[in-house]
Amino acid sequence: MSELTRAEIQSDLQEIFRRIFNNEDLVLSDSTTSAEIPGWDSLQQIKIILACEKKLNIRLRARDINALENMGEMIDHLIAAVNKASRK
Amino acid sequence: MLFTDPVFIFAFLPISLVLFHLARRYRSGKFAIWFLLVASAFFYGYWSVKYLALLLSQILINYLFAQQLGRSQSKRLLWLAIGVNLLLLGYFKYRNFFLENLSILTGWQFHLAALFVPLGISFHTFQQITYLTDVADGEEDVPPLPQYILFVMFFPQLIAGPIVLHREMGRQLASLAENRLLHGNSFGPGFTVFCFGLFKKVCLADNLANFVDTTFQWPLHLQFLEAWFAAVGYALQLYFDFSGYSDMAVGLGLMFGFLLPFNFNTPFAATSMTEYWKRWHITMTRFFTMYCYSPMALAAHRVVDQRNITGVRMFALCIAAPTVITFLASGLWHGAGWTFIVFGLVNGVGLLINHAWREAKMPRLPGVVAWFLTMITILVTLVYFRSESLAQAHAILKSMFLPGQIALPLWADGIASRVGLPVTFFEVFQAANFTAHYVCLLLLFAPLAILLPNPAMQPNIVRPSVTTALVMAPMLWLTLGWLGEPRTFLYFQF
Numbered sequence: 001m002s003e004l005t006r007a008e009i010q011s012d013l014q015e016i017f018r019r020i021f022n023n024e025d026l027v028l029s030d031s032t033t034s035a036e037i038p039g040w041d042s043l044q045q046i047k048i049i050l051a052c053e054k055k056l057n058i059r060l061r062a063r064d065i066n067a068l069e070n071m072g073e074m075i076d077h078l079i080a081a082v083n084k085a086s087r088k
Numbered sequence: 089m090l091f092t093d094p095v096f097i098f099a100f101l102p103i104s105l106v107l108f109h110l111a112r113r114y115r116s117g118k119f120a121i122w123f124l125l126v127a128s129a130f131f132y133g134y135w136s137v138k139y140l141a142l143l144l145s146q147i148l149i150n151y152l153f154a155q156q157l158g159r160s161q162s163k164r165l166l167w168l169a170i171g172v173n174l175l176l177l178g179y180f181k182y183r184n185f186f187l188e189n190l191s192i193l194t195g196w197q198f199h200l201a202a203l204f205v206p207l208g209i210s211f212h213t214f215q216q217i218t219y220l221t222d223v224a225d226g227e228e229d230v231p232p233l234p235q236y237i238l239f240v241m242f243f244p245q246l247i248a249g250p251i252v253l254h255r256e257m258g259r260q261l262a263s264l265a266e267n268r269l270l271h272g273n274s275f276g277p278g279f280t281v282f283c284f285g286l287f288k289k290v291c292l293a294d295n296l297a298n299f300v301d302t303t304f305q306w307p308l309h310l311q312f313l314e315a316w317f318a319a320v321g322y323a324l325q326l327y328f329d330f331s332g333y334s335d336m337a338v339g340l341g342l343m344f345g346f347l348l349p350f351n352f353n354t355p356f357a358a359t360s361m362t363e364y365w366k367r368w369h370i371t372m373t374r375f376f377t378m379y380c381y382s383p384m385a386l387a388a389h390r391v392v393d394q395r396n397i398t399g400v401r402m403f404a405l406c407i408a409a410p411t412v413i414t415f416l417a418s419g420l421w422h423g424a425g426w427t428f429i430v431f432g433l434v435n436g437v438g439l440l441i442n443h444a445w446r447e448a449k450m451p452r453l454p455g456v457v458a459w460f461l462t463m464i465t466i467l468v469t470l471v472y473f474r475s476e477s478l479a480q481a482h483a484i485l486k487s488m489f490l491p492g493q494i495a496l497p498l499w500a501d502g503i504a505s506r507v508g509l510p511v512t513f514f515e516v517f518q519a520a521n522f523t524a525h526y527v528c529l530l531l532l533f534a535p536l537a538i539l540l541p542n543p544a545m546q547p548n549i550v551r552p553s554v555t556t557a558l559v560m561a562p563m564l565w566l567t568l569g570w571l572g573e574p575r576t577f578l579y580f581q582f
Contacts, residue, residue, distance in 0.1 A: 039446070041362045041366065042377045042381055042382060042385070043385065043407060043443055045382070046382065046385045046386050046389055046406075047389075049386060050386070050389050050390070050393065061225070062378070062382030062383050062385075062386045063221075063225070063378045063379070063382065063383070064227075065382075066374070066377060066378045066382055067253075067255070067378070
């Protein structure tokens with residue numbers, strides 16, 4: 001799990017977002033923010049957290065995700081969570 | 089002291105600004121922090137010295153908790169700290185409400201002394217709870233005491249928010265301690281945003297206040313038209329009042345070199361309840377989302393996932409329960425009364441319908457229909473929010489949605505005969521000039537509420553220019569002309 005690259009996490013996230021927001025054309029970049037994705041609200045965010053937890057086999061805290069500014073920060077946070085989980 | 093008080097605008101603000109910048113220039117950043125502390129204490133103590141002592145005591149107790157939490161990150165200690173803060177809030181704000189309802193349930197008699205709620209207690213208590221939680225999670229460090237006190241007491245955000253997170257202010261305060269302001273060249277944009285907020289409060293909100301107060305004084309006598317004008321008038325008054333205050337807070341922060349979060353993003357342009365709450369009182373919504381809704385909803389989703397619960401039970405556990413509990417808490421946060429609880433409940437139910445519609449993959453409604461339904465729901469919630477009792481709210485809602493007849497006032501009999509409506513005696517709209525004035529204000533202010541941007545969202549794009557001057561000059565001229573006797577801000581009661 002610790003060998004997952006940033007690009008792989010971004011690709012996983014993109015797949016998760018496309019499924020949750022039911023939008024196959026959605027393309028994420030580091031600067032993408034929640035305001036740019038129509039339909040992103042606190043409920044969709046919970047679904048994103050759960051999907052990330054399952055996909056990456058990690059445990060996330062809702063508040064940490066709430067505090068992130070954009071997708072780049074989210075990817076960094078997921079990489080840190082994956083590394084932390086793999087050390088355990 | 090109110091931001092609209094001439095004593096604040098023409099004495100406190102310029103003196104404290106000059107002394108703050110002199111303190112930075114000729115002494116040090118740390119001295120400037122102490123100066124801002126004294127200025128903020130004076131600002132709060134001007135209203136009540138007794139409650140200034142209470143505020144300082146609460147801050148000191150929380151600082152001690154934070155130090156311990158920083159070392160131990162003990163969840164038990166965190167719950168104790170949150171409990172102490174909620175007890176304090178409960179004692180000062182909810183004591184009478186609790187005893188009144190206990191008395192109804194049990195028949196016990198209590199002597200209820202008049203409550204005197206310390207100004208801004210809901211705001212600074214929540215701000216400190218967020219900080220303690222973040223320290224217990226290991227997300228935030230414990231700053232030196234003066235920086236912590238100023239994080240809570242910085243006067244632009246002390247009384248009615250925005251509810252600032254420590255991660256937003258901590259770095260700015262630490263930087264000031266080293267005599268560097270992270271937003272040091274923002275006086276111009278700050279002044280502009282402050283004036284814009286002042287205009288909204290003095291010229292828009294306060295101009296509506298007398299009309300709205302008059303209509304809400306006659307809940308049992310309102311005709312269909314009066315009731316709708318009362319609801320729309322109050323929605324606009326509340327928006328211009330609180331968004332005006334919030335703009336002023338952001339503007340003041342920038343004048344001192346601090347960037348505070350914005351609170352409003354043209355909420356009356358929202359086409360769903362979810363969108364509305366992403367645009368209205370944004371820092372409060374953020375608090376409830378981060379510290380109440382999300383942890384509850386995530387825990388519920390995990391349980392549902394483990395036990396393979398689906399369908400209606402899944403909806404009830406994962407979506408309905410966290411949403412309704414969060415909005416009930418938000419309603420109660422606004423005030424100790426059943427009207428506020430029902431306000432929260434109606435909002436929660438509105439959001440649930442929103443979620444259920446999407447989860448059931450129903451077709452999207454046309455924009456105008458979605459906007460109209462959202463606004464109707466918002467108006468219903470605000471009738472509860474403004475009313476002094478459920479009976480008053482229900483009387484107004486009955487006139488709005490179940491009128492005995494739709495009629496025009498006696499003085500409009502010419503129009504009535506042309507449009508085929510009966511005429512009757514109107515308690516509030518009995519005078520044509522009063523009604524015409526009210527209607528003109530609503531027709532002018534409603535589009536402004538939807539079209540006027542919230543400059544506090546991007547204050548740094550405000551640049552000195554001929555256009556800015558041409559917009560600001562008449563606004564300031566009007567504002568100064570109307571400044572007179574300041575009216576308190578509606579959100580100060582919370």
